[in-house]
Amino acid sequence: MHRREFFTGCAALTAAALLSRRRAGAQGPAASRLFRIDTHSHFTIPRLYALSTARGVNQATLAGWTPAKMLQQMEEGGVATSVISISDPGVHFGENEPARALARECNEYAATVVRDHPGRFGFFAVLPLPDIDGSLREAAYALDTLKADGIGVLSSYEGKYLGNPHYTPLLEELHRRKAVVYCHPYCAACGVQPELTDAQNRGVEFVFDTTRTILSLLQTGASARFGDIRFIWSHGGGTVPFITSRLANVNPKLPNGALGELRRFYYDTAQAFSPYTMPSFKKFIPVERIVFGTDYPLGGGSAALVAKGLRENGGFTDAELRAIERENALALLPRLRG
Numbered sequence: 307m308h309r310r311e312f313f314t315g316c317a318a319l320t321a322a323a324l325l326s327r328r329r330a331g332a333q334g335p336a337a338s339r340l341f342r343i344d345t346h347s348h349f350t351i352p353r354l355y356a357l358s359t360a361r362g363v364n365q366a367t368l369a370g371w372t373p374a375k376m377l378q379q380m381e382e383g384g385v386a387t388s389v390i391s392i393s394d395p396g397v398h399f400g401e402n403e404p405a406r407a408l409a410r411e412c413n414e415y416a417a418t419v420v421r422d423h424p425g426r427f428g429f430f431a432v433l434p435l436p437d438i439d440g441s442l443r444e445a446a447y448a449l450d451t452l453k454a455d456g457i458g459v460l461s462s463y464e465g466k467y468l469g470n471p472h473y474t475p476l477l478e479e480l481h482r483r484k485a486v487v488y489c490h491p492y493c494a495a496c497g498v499q500p501e502l503t504d505a506q507n508r509g510v511e512f513v514f515d516t517t518r519t520i521l522s523l524l525q526t527g528a529s530a531r532f533g534d535i536r537f538i539w540s541h542g543g544g545t546v547p548f549i550t551s552r553l554a555n556v557n558p559k560l561p562n563g564a565l566g567e568l569r570r571f572y573y574d575t576a577q578a579f580s581p582y583t584m585p586s587f588k589k590f591i592p593v594e595r596i597v598f599g600t601d602y603p604l605g606g607g608s609a610a611l612v613a614k615g616l617r618e619n620g621g622f623t624d625a626e627l628r629a630i631e632r633e634n635a636l637a638l639l640p641r642l643r644g
Contacts, residue, residue: 340386342609343635343642345488346540346574346599347376349390351415354397354408363395367603373419377426379602383609386632387642389428390416391458393604394492398434398463405434409444417452428642430458430488433476436466441476449483455639456486456538461519462494469522469529481532486638488538491515516544520568524556529567536638537571538597542578547590572638574599575630576607579615588620597638598631 350358350368358365380388392412398405409432416429431448433441448454457480459468466472468489480487491512516539523529529537539546546553546568553564560567573591576599578584587596601607616627636643 339384340381342383342385342598342613342631343639344380344383344385344388344600344602344609345538345597345635345639346490346576347388347390347602348393348604349376349416349419350392351412354392354412357399357408358395361395361399365393365604368393371603373423373427376602377423379608380426383600383613385609387426387428388602389430389455389488389635389639389642390419391430391488391490392432393490394460396435396460396463396492397432398437402434402437402440405437406440406444409434409440410447413444413448413452413454417454420453425642425644428455428639430454430456430486432458435459435476436463436472438472438475442479445476445479445485449485453641455641456488456536458488458490460492461489461515462492465494467519467522469519469524469526471526474528477528477532477535481534484534484536486536486538488540489516489519490540491544494518513541513544516540517546517549520544520546520571521553521556524553524560524564524567527557527559529571530560530562533570538638539571539573540599541574541576541601542583542587543568543571543573543591547583547586550590569595571595572597572634575612575616576601577605579612579619581619584615584619588622593622593626593629594634594637596630597635 348368349371355365355368376388397408397412413429413431416431420427420429431445431452431454433444435441445457448457461467492515493511494515520539520543550565550568553568556564562570569590569592572595573587574597578587598612600609600612602609613631616622616630622630
C-alpha cells in the first residue's frame with residue numbers, strides 16, 4: 307500500500323469511528339435521550355417530613371430528598387423534566403396559620419429548585435386546604451409570583467371531596483385562571499379506621515379516594531361548571547376506567563354525560579402500566595389525555611420501569627408513546643417547552 311493510501315484509509319476509519327460513537331451517544335445515556343416529562347413526582351422539605359412522620363405517615367423514600375438525587379433518577383430514566391409536588395398528608399395539621407406558613411415555605415423551595423435547574427423541573431403548588439381563604443391567597447402568589455405550573459391538591463380534606471360546596475370559591479378562581487390542577491389521593495378512611503394496615507391504606511384506599519373525588523365532581527356538576535380547570539388524576543384515575551358502567555348515569559344533567567366528562571380529564575401513568583390495568587385504561591382514556599407519571603420516589607416507581615411497562619403492556623404506536631411521554635404534557639404545560 308502506498309503511503310498516501312495508508313493515511314487516507316486511516317482518516318476514513320477515524321471518521322467512521324467518530325460517527326459511530328456519536329450515533330451510539332445519541333442512542334445511549336446522552337442529553338438527547340432526556341425527553342420524557344414526568345408530571346407525577348414528589349419532594350418534601352425537612353419540616354414537613356418531620357411533621358408527617360410524627361403523625362404516622364410512612365414515607366421513608368422521601369427522607370433527605372434533594373434535587374441531585376432526583377436528577378440522577380431522571381438521567382437513568384430518560385426524563386428531561388420532572389414536575390414536583392407535595393404528596394399526602396399535605397401541609398394542614400389542624401391550624402390555619404401554621405399551614406399557610408408551611409405551604410409558602412414548600413412553594414418557595416420548589417420555585418428555587420426550578421430556578422436553580424433550568425429546564426429540569428416544574429412544580430405544582432401546595433395549598434393550605436381545607437383553609438379556603440388561605441388557599442386563595444397562596445394560589446395567587448404561587449401562580450403569579452412564583453410562576454408555578456399548576457396547583458396540587460389532595461383528593462379529600464377532613465372527609466370533604468373536591469365536589470363539595472366548601473371548595474366552590476377555590477374552584478371558581480382556578481376555573482377563571484384555566485389552571486392545571488393535579489390531584490393526589492389521600493386516605494380519608496384512615497382517620498376513622500385506625501386498624502387499617504399500610505397495605506390497605508396505599509393499596510386500596512388511595513385508589514378508591516381518587517375515584518370518590520372524581521365521582522363527587524360529577525355528581526355535583528362541578529366538573530362541568532368549572533370546565534376550564536384541567537384536572538390531572540393520579541394513578542390512572544384510581545378505579546375509574548374499570549367501573550365506567552356504574553358511573554355512566556351518576557348525573558344525567560351533565561351536558562356531555564358522565565363518560566364525556568371523564569374522557570375530558572387528564573390521567574397519569576403512575577402505577578397504571580401493568581398488563582392487567584393497561585388494557586382498560588387505554589381503551590377508555592384517549593391517548594391525548596394520558597401523561598407520563600412515575601410517583602417517584604414514592605410507590606416504588608421509576609421512569610425506566612413505567613416506560614418499560616407502557617411499551618410492553620400498552621400496545622401503543624411510537625407516535626402515541628411520544629405523545630404520552632412528552633407531547634401531551636407540553637400541550638398542557640407549555641412553559642416546559644423552554
